[in-house]
Amino acid sequence: NAGVTQTPKFQVLKTGQSMTLQCAQDMNHNSMYWYRQDPGMGLRLIYYSASEGTTDKGEVPNGYNVSRLNKREFSLRLESAAPSQTSVYFCASSPIGSEAFFGQGTRLTVV
């Protein structure tokens, strides 16, 4: 009964380092999302994928890339991390037009 699984849960990066956040869902959902959450800012959409092989920019895509390799997995890559990318990152999945289910989040600190 895993739902949406994100790895890692915590990460500290140095400025300029790269990393990939992994997300996998086992609910056979078509849509997947990456959000970031900063204090007082709610959830801001970084990228989303309506189906396997398709991705679209959200509200704050700069500095990020994504990959939807298959229906289950949607990864988020930071090519050159900056302190402004310090945030909590949430992955979510949903059937089209329906409620989104969230992973447990990744707390990322860039120093």
Added chain:
Amino acid sequence: QKEVEQNSGPLSVPEGAIASLNCTYSDRGSQSFFWYRQYSGKSPELIMFIYSNGDKEDGRFTAQLNKASQYVSLLIRDSQPSDSATYLCAVGSNTGKLIFGQGTTLQVKP
């Protein structure tokens, strides 16, 4: 202007009172509307969804949608201290995007 706007609060109500949370959105093509609750340090969890104009009730919660006014609200009756959390409004478009507001912090005082 953000696509989905909420008053960040905090909204403070006494225990047993009705809490009213509001949300406006800018995309007239929006088709689905959700309210999530988020406790500090946790992931958002769904409370209510609504797709059609009018009211939808589930226990102590009522969601209200007015597409003409581009307005969604959530009423919490008989508020309890355990309802203290951040409430996030989310709006889904026909392209698949799901956009959240900045959230309203609710404090229910015993």
